Amino acid sequence: MVESERDLRCGDLEVGCVVSQPGNARFYRTGDWRSFRPVVDRAKCIGCGVCYLLCPDMAIRRRADGTFEADLYYCKGCGICAAECFTGCIQMVPEEE
Amino acid sequence: MGKRVGIEVSIAAADAVAMADVDVVAAYPITPQTHIVEHLSELVAEGELTAEFIPVESEHSAMSVCCGSSAAGARTFTCTSSQGLALMNEILFIVPSMRLPVVMILANRSLSGPLSIWNDHTDVMSVRDCGWVQLFVENGQEVFDHVLFAFRVAEARSVSLPVMINMDGFILTHVIEPISYWDKEAVERYLPAFEPVNRLDPDHPMTMGAFAMPGIYTEARKVQNDALIAAMPELIEAWEKMGELTGRCYRPVERYAVEGAETVFITMGSIGETVSIAVDRLRGQGRAVGLVKLRLWRPFPFDALREALKGVRRIIVIDRAISFGGPGGPVASEIRSALYGVEPRPEVLNMISGLAGRDVTPEDYIAMYETAMAAEQWKPEDYVVFGARE
Ligand code: SF4
Ligand code: SF4
Secondary structure, eight states, X not given: OOSSGGGOOGGGSOGGGOBOSTTGGGGOOGXXXXXXXXXXXXXXXXXXXXXXXXXXXXXXXXXXXXXXXXXXXXXXXXXXXXXXXXXXXXXXXXXTO | OOOEEEEEHHHHHHHHHHHTTXXXXXXXXXXXXXXXXXXXXXXXXXXXXXSEEEEOSSHHHHHHHHHHHHHTTOOEEXXXXXXXXXXXXXXXXXXXXXXXXXXXXXXXXXXXSSOOOSOOSHHHHTTTTSOOEEEEOOSHXXXXXXXXXXXXXXXXXXXOOOEEEEEETTTTTTOEEEEEOOOHHHHHHHSOOOOOSSOOOTTSOOBOSOOOOHHHHHHHHHHHHHHHHTTHHHHHHHHHHHHHHHSXXXXXXXXXXXXXXXXXXXXXTTHHHHHHHHHHHHHHTTOOEEEEEEOEEESOOHHHHHHXXXXXXXXXXXXXXXXXXXXXXXXXXXXXXXXXXXXXOOEEEEEEOOGGGXXXXXXXXXXXXXXXXXXXXXXXXXXXXXXXXX
């Protein structure tokens, strides 16, 4: 099982580059595309899960303490979670900061 | 072997496709290819061929349908020319990347503009790098033989790539020639049932034609290129097997009167026959001239070409397309590249001729030879648009 398409070599590709292994899109590191990352102020988060529901990439996961945070391997930084969060506890922070 | 008949080459080509027991034909009519698909539609309508004939609304759809039907495991054929090829361009490049063994006859016709329906190679040269196996035939018999050849090679599990048969429009499509048909038994011996490497199958789901991130695209392209190059042994074997079955032997590079030749013509397609007449006449005058015909264009037969040109001092490459603002004609440019490391490097003069059905006679080829011999010094970038009135 590969972790990323960058681990694949020519010889690993199937004829015609078909994908016969189900669900391997999860190895796509779409987080590379991000220029802003969502940062959650956990003190303000009420754990409503709206960000989790509305993230178009299903890149938000629930933590053990009931709050939610972005999985930066996938988060593309679109900012929808920050715009929709009721409590305004998500801030989009430029990646270089 | 089967019957020998005088028949229009397009009809014979369609009969060969039917003898290959094709499952799906998706095509849009365009001159000069029309008779081929028209006859196939008749064979299906009359119940002589059990196949899906899909009359699509454009060539873009024709190649899209072919892509889908081949992915579903159906033996698939289409046919086009010129603008039709241009319209299917987008899908043309996808078929080999998915390693789908579609077979297509391209009845070569000039690309617009100016608008023209006549024959040259400007259409195929516009898709030189599309990734298909590309070959050129010289006469009606070769068309018939190469339809069966194309299916065999395309579907070979070690190849699994589409094959394009280039057949000169009108010069071949619309003439009546004597053609030896294969009998059913020979076809069965030559062409096994299609066993696709990948097949769309609900019981074994897979994704075909997927997206690739930059991290894998390079590898995907390299693998595709390697596969096309690696098709060579299968191509040679399929020609040899055909020789055993029919007595007709084909090679990637054909030679004619090259023994002791100092100067050779290089041609592709039907003009090979006309040039051979010119070569016979020149030989009759004691001139050391021969002819080398490129049958296989992709994968490019580098070794066979260098072998065929051993000891040759001058090469006159006949191109039937112009690479605008570039090195003249596309064929000459590739020949020069293939011979760059050869010592001593032969001189290459490029004659662009026979555009859009302009008649080129044996006398014209003799004139090209004389022009070439009179040139005091050839420069690598030399090319002549032969016969253009200036
Ligand atoms: S920024 Fe966009 S992609 Fe990232 S977690 Fe929020 S909604 Fe999902
Ligand atoms: S929407 Fe805001 S408050 Fe609700 S879970 Fe997400 S971060 Fe917490």
